[in-house]
Amino acid sequence: MTAPGSGWPYATDRNNEGLNSADGPGMTRVEPYSRMPGGGISRRPLHFIILADCSGGMKGEKIQALNYAIADMMPHLAAWERDQEQAQMFVRAIAFATEPWWHIPDPQPVAGIRWKPLQPVPKGLTNMGPAFAMAAEALAPGRIERRALRPALLLITDGLATDPPGQFEAGLGALMTQPAGKAALRLAIAIGRDAQSAALDRFIADPNVPVLVANSTEDIADRLVAASLAVSRMSEAGADRSALARRLFGTPDDVPAQIFEQDTII
Amino acid sequence: MTRTDHPAEDRIATWHVITGSARGAAHTVSGLPNQDAVARQDGPGGTIAVAIADGHGHVRHFRSADGSALAVDVGCQVASRIAVRLTAGAPGAEEAALAGQELAEVLVADWRSAVAAQLAVRPYTAQEHSVLDLAADPPEVPYGSTLLVATIAADWLVCAQIGDGDMLAVCPDGRFFYPVAGDDRLDGQRTTSLCQADAVGSFRTAAHDLREVPLVALLLATDGYGNAQADEPWQPGVGRDLAALAAEHDHHWFEQQVPDWAQRCASTEGSGDDTTIALLLHPGGDPRTGRVQADAERGGPEWTD
Numbered sequence: 001m002t003a004p005g006s007g008w009p010y011a012t013d014r015n016n017e018g019l020n021s022a023d024g025p026g027m028t029r030v031e032p033y034s035r036m037p038g039g040g041i042s043r044r045p046l047h048f049i050i051l052a053d054c055s056g057g058m059k060g061e062k063i064q065a066l067n068y069a070i071a072d073m074m075p076h077l078a079a080w081e082r083d084q085e086q087a088q089m090f091v092r093a094i095a096f097a098t099e100p101w102w103h104i105p106d107p108q109p110v111a112g113i114r115w116k117p118l119q120p121v122p123k124g125l126t127n128m129g130p131a132f133a134m135a136a137e138a139l140a141p142g143r144i145e146r147r148a149l150r151p152a153l154l155l156i157t158d159g160l161a162t163d164p165p166g167q168f169e170a171g172l173g174a175l176m177t178q179p180a181g182k183a184a185l186r187l188a189i190a191i192g193r194d195a196q197s198a199a200l201d202r203f204i205a206d207p208n209v210p211v212l213v214a215n216s217t218e219d220i221a222d223r224l225v226a227a228s229l230a231v232s233r234m235s236e237a238g239a240d241r242s243a244l245a246r247r248l249f250g251t252p253d254d255v256p257a258q259i260f261e262q263d264t265i266i
Numbered sequence: 267m268t269r270t271d272h273p274a275e276d277r278i279a280t281w282h283v284i285t286g287s288a289r290g291a292a293h294t295v296s297g298l299p300n301q302d303a304v305a306r307q308d309g310p311g312g313t314i315a316v317a318i319a320d321g322h323g324h325v326r327h328f329r330s331a332d333g334s335a336l337a338v339d340v341g342c343q344v345a346s347r348i349a350v351r352l353t354a355g356a357p358g359a360e361e362a363a364l365a366g367q368e369l370a371e372v373l374v375a376d377w378r379s380a381v382a383a384q385l386a387v388r389p390y391t392a393q394e395h396s397v398l399d400l401a402a403d404p405p406e407v408p409y410g411s412t413l414l415v416a417t418i419a420a421d422w423l424v425c426a427q428i429g430d431g432d433m434l435a436v437c438p439d440g441r442f443f444y445p446v447a448g449d450d451r452l453d454g455q456r457t458t459s460l461c462q463a464d465a466v467g468s469f470r471t472a473a474h475d476l477r478e479v480p481l482v483a484l485l486l487a488t489d490g491y492g493n494a495q496a497d498e499p500w501q502p503g504v505g506r507d508l509a510a511l512a513a514e515h516d517h518h519w520f521e522q523q524v525p526d527w528a529q530r531c532a533s534t535e536g537s538g539d540d541t542t543i544a545l546l547l548h549p550g551g552d553p554r555t556g557r558v559q560a561d562a563e564r565g566g567p568e569w570t571d
Contacts, residue, residue: 035511035523036523036526036527036530037503037504037506037507037508037511037527038495038496038497038500038503038504038507039495039496039497039500039503040495040496040497041494041495041496041530041531041535041536041537042494042496042535042536043534043535043536043537043538044493044494044537044538084292085290085291085292085294085295085534085538086291086292086534086537086538086539145498146454146498147454147492147493147495147498147537148454150455179453179455183453183455266451266452266456266457266458266459266462266468
């Protein structure tokens with residue numbers, strides 16, 4: 001494959017007659033049975049980026065529960081990937097505290113993910129803006145495939161944003177300026193009821209999709225399962241996100257459906 | 267005129283047309299029909315018109331399968347009329363370019379008339395009206411569709427496109443160019459459409475003198491094809507391979523292959539989306555005149571390889 005930039009997750013061979021080979025984990029390249037022009041076919045990529053809070057407040061049980069739950073989430077997503085018709089999922093992760101950093105920098109096929117535990121940053125703050133900006137950079141035109149499905153972003157945090165004035169807005173603005181960032185499905189899990197905030201609602205920017213609150217470390221796994229269902233089902237092309245939100249999150253009927261407000265035509 | 271969901275091929279004076287259309291795997295699972303359509307129309311003097319269309323499929327566009335079917339029928343009718351007129355004269359570049367613009371204008375007007383005619387005999391049901399009201403859409407929006415039309419007449423290729431999908435003109439040496447300009451607004455999530463208010467302005471049209479720009483093939487495909495291609499960009503490899511395959515095989519071989527290509531792209535191994543391909547092949551072997559490079563040097567089509 002011609003890879004514009006580093007980190008593209010797969011490679012394909014020319015699709016010659018009689019070719020019969022397979023690539024690495026997650027690769028769904030077709031075994032050719034006739035001669036087709038071009039470099040072969042594959043499912044459309046679905047990029048899933050986790051933004052995980054590693055501030056000082058996450059130390060102890062919280063980060064352990066988070067690591068366990070994320071690791072447990074991957075097989076669910078891999079099973080969905082196998083069972084549906086359109087997408088191959090690639091996972092990346094950004095960890096953030098006072099500053100963000102890539103925990104999984106290159107898109108990894110979900111089926112091959114081996115989650116490396118996150119570690120909290122002692123006395124680290126919860127600065128979300130730079131993490132959003134980092135995600136925005138990864139979703140810029142030319143950094144993801146033109147044929148990619150709408151990406152999915154999952155923000156997991158245990159606290160209110162501690163960004164200096166304007167930094168949260170700048171980061172969120174950078175994300176929403178990117179067509180893929182604006183179109184992305186954005187979900188948030190708040191660990192502890194106090195973590196739920198207007199900031200998370202602004203990140204999600206969809207009244208149909210609530211912040212998923214994990215009141216205890218035991219709840220984290222449940223919320224991540226709900227998030228993985230949402231990521232998978234709501235990311236499918238043409239999905240009625242409002243109807244799915246009602247089913248998955250119990251969104252009240254009086255929240256107006258957005259399916260008719262989605263931009264389908266320019 | 268034929269609208270086909272199956273391969274169709276006919277020998278005409280100058281060009282072979284091979285088509286294939288397949289229902290997307292995701293549509294099969296959800297019970298939706300193939301919302302793509304394809305049609306071709308042969309005219310006097312070896313003229314040919316080909317059209318493909320992709321109904322949007324979103325709940326707002328609940329009659330988009332009808333919209334795409336109407337679009338390809340209208341597309342071929344209008345393009346054929348223009349082709350006949352071009353053949354009758356000896357058109358220059360300006361006249362051919364104007365024919366492309368006229369193609370877009372008449373297409374939009376005729377498609378809207380066709381939609382209105384269908385609504386007259388098959389009005390929206392109460393349930394359909396409720397969707398229309400919820401979305402606050404004008405009556406043609408449920409029929410929303412893309413459209414790609416090409417006609418070959420009097421040594422001219424005249425083409426028009428609204429919405430996503432791909433048109434690829436392939437030279438005998440494997441180089442390719444895009445017969446119509448790109449549209450930066452097509453971000454993979456949204457598309458321009460026949461149903462939008464300013465549809466005429468969103469059409470991209472062009473005319474190419476095939477004596478100056480000899481082609482071995484012209485590929486028209488709905489986005490289910492491009493979205494299935496693993497390479498990015500995929501066009502150089504496809505152009506190169508199409509030229510090589512055209513040198514090795516006659517059109518009978520392509521008749522077997524093209525429907526299969528559409529099927530594979532539409533499968534769970536590809537985009538899973540409805541996929542339609544129309545491949546126009548120059549039957550006369552190598553149509554090169556030796557003037558391709560000269561054309562490029564003086565600012566003709568933007569060649570890419």
